[in-house]
Amino acid sequence: MKLDRKLCMGFMRALLTISIGISLPGCSLTGEAFSGYVLEQGTESPIEGAIVVAGWKGHVATWAHGRTVCYHVETAVTDSNGRFHFPAWRKDISEKWQKNVRFERVSVDIYFPAYELSSRLSEGVYSLEPFVGGQKKRIEYLKEFEISLRGCRSRSAGESSLIPVYRALYNEVKGLDKVDEAESAANAFLAGIDVIELGYDEGLRRAVERTGRNGEGR
């Protein structure tokens, strides 16, 4: 990191002498503070306790390639007014590719038991509505929700902030005991926690072992 800072400073000094408007690679990643609200569709009542997942997405383009990468993720919980708040953040660049990040957007995913995202009413104001569908459909929805978070599941993005979401998903699905798929979904969310807390290899090993369908490659 110290070496990166030196390179960052040296490069910046060199370019100050050339008056070309080039976006300079940064030495740190930052995100501005933002807030919003989560309301119930129709009644517009505030929803307290919803978990809001914010993923900072950027375009990373090297000379050969470019694509969207999630480089930072945080979660927040709505208060009694349905309000959530993400403070500004800043972190040092820890990997070389982060120097080439160009901010694109902040993706917002919202979880609340037995509810689903309905719409974005206005900038920063989201509405949820009660989930309609049986337990099987709810499990499908929760599994897709978890998969949508995966893009931000990396050490460099701060994946540990996703653990409260995984725990909440696990707790909800454990209560859905009338369908066979509930157990496999619960295992999937537990696996997510293991992968984050124990590392990928160990988390994956435990995930497969829990199913009983492992073996020495047979």
Add this chain to the structure above:
Amino acid sequence: MKHSIHVTTFTLFSNLVLSTANGYELGTHARLTQVAVEKSVVSQSTLLADLGISQTRLDPVGNTYNDMSGSLVRVRQVSSFEARYIPLPDEEMLTVPAWIMRGAVREDDSTGEDNPQDDPFNSKLYRPLNHFFDPINNRPLTVPGIGFLDADIHTAPAWATGTTNDNTFSRPNTAESDRRNHFTVFDAREAMYRALSGRNSEGEVVASSESDRNQYWATTFRSLGNVVHLIQDMAQPQHTRNDQHAGKFPEFLTGHSSVYEKYIEARATGVELFDIDGQQGVALERLRYGEYEAPTFDKFSDFWSTSPGVGASSGRGLADYSNRSFFTAGQNLGSGRYALPSNNADDYTHESTEDLLPRSPRKRINFLRGGPEGIRMTTESLFDYFLFNTPRTYSLNRFNYNDQADLLVPRAIAYSKNLIDYFFRGKIDLEADPNSSGAYVVKNYGMESMRGAFGLYYDDSSGQRHLVPGTGPDSNSDWADLAVPPAANSNPGRSAPLTFQEPTNPPPAAPGKYVLVFRGQMGEEADAVVGRVLGDALYVLEGDGGVTRLSSYSNKVNSFSIPVRYRYLTTGLSVYGGRAFYSVNQSGDTYSIPNTLQQYGVSDATLTDLAVLEYGNGTAVYSGGLISTDLNETATEVMLRHFDVTTGNEIGSFSSNPGLNNFGGYVDVAANSTHIATTHNEHLFIYTKSGAQIAVADGINIATQDVTMNSDRVYVIDGVAVRSYDLNGIRQANLSPGPADWFYIEAIEATDKRLYVVTLKSFSAPDYKLHVYAREVERDAEGRLVDERYVYQKAIDFSLGARWYPLSIGADRAL
């Protein structure tokens, strides 16, 4: 519109002139690959079982793979990176489909990006530079100055197939030596050969243990994923129209980052609200995968282009199609680089539509419609791609992208699926030659001739794989250079007779169980590899135009079809140690008693009458004897009679639930089980072998039906489903019914590894069609039965004879 700019430093010069590559984004590739694999032979056939790969383990080939470069091999590990993009639960991330998806994700690895920088051989490699292919000019990504970044950029087909740019279409069987891509078709073939045989192309032992061979299976599947990624990028027209889209400053030189790709990624990954075209929070619909039927080809390069050059305008490759059929952001109408689509605006139908933008409903968008499918090819715009105001220019927006995606995405999937199927197109078998005792013939079920080396391999008790002496490429025998014609008129091609000695040093873990491996010319492919695990013995007692026949539908050596005496009722087939036992009506074509209990040597055609039964319907043989159902003399009780298989002498009998009487019922006993299961009078009865009743379960659908059991489960037919019970008669699961075309289940048979289900598919006389489906019986590493909910259906791809009744199946319980 691009501007030139003079700069003073080399670094800035290279920054400004180099353009960069970008295919579909990783989530899109993972999903396209997932759908393609689901439709392919990997998921829709017995391929994995034929290759000896478990379909029920979630980690069948482990968590490591090999990166091969010449004679060097480096072991690599799966990474959490791929898991970010693959839409599978974590516990499924080591399955075969997941391995293929991992390859599809990692094909976009690039130095300096967030992917793991773990290539052990290439310290600097920008793989995406090789993902372009202009079929009109037969050239890779061509941008001024790109040679500074990589002096040897390949076309996508060259990169995928492992050839040079010059050889891809003219000499496709010539591998590029020292190639930097180690996950090409050539590498997949070499890995597959090592996985099957444990040897490399030189015949050296490189992977004799099962775990070592599994690493090569993982390599095979990962490589296939890399290859299908390169086909999928051909469904991104910017990749076939040399249209750079880096998104790296300054973009008036390098091109905007691809809005199409980000938009498709959002639709593929289920983002619900997306900001696009100046509209915030646009609700997205999911990507439509469609049901496109791609053409089939007889060489790999055809998947990209069947006629590079001017012929590409009518070619059937995916690059041919996307190049001529769509405009791109940088090569839009009027750009003139390519003749197709037409650059004449008058060749299109003008469409002016309002009400497309929810927040500006009165705003009109002017499309130009055209092409074979009449899609919105482009949009008239006041601003060009770089937002410079010019007269009469065109741009693309999400409405154009939606129309493009509806055509391109299904094709990306279909071409990927067909490429996987083409890779695994070989299908071989080995059977005893009915015309020559002690000899065998190789059977070729494929549509291409084969010529090359065939080897038989077996595993010893420690899992090490050995070559059967006298077979294989260095055997100096017929096995080393064997020609097998293709299948014709639904019959497989057959080789000349071959012989071999059963191995003894070391002795095989399972006598009679082999892996047949081919390497050589198959059709146009000079270095094809095909494999098949032999030795799964399944026998069928079937009616065939009035003659009851015992047939083998397995690959076990020494199996063949034996006609037996005509009987009306011939049922209760049970097989053990190469001998088949069944009950047969003695009186010809009338429905009457008594029956004869017979045994038949499946390898030597010896037929022996064992005993006469009053009305035997079920037969079950195990290591300790033979049990048959029968009626007592007064036909008021169902009896279970116990015979010595050697002498046929009855050694005991007991009544199954006195007072009930409904034919002879069915019976089964597992090879090493202490229990007997029998069904009659719509009940399931479980006994010890001495006759003590353990359990009664009722509610068996319709009349008495077939029952089968293995070491710890009893399975009964229940209409179009199969029910399982434990040995205490407690119901465990309704195993899901099979495909929708099942009409009725006629017979079932279970071993500790598999459950076979014979279904009546067609009920139209005189052509009754039946199918045998096999599904894995799930066991964990300790051999304990695991949850039957995860059992999968796979069909053995053959039909039984024209007469469907009588019918019974049996798997050799000794294996």
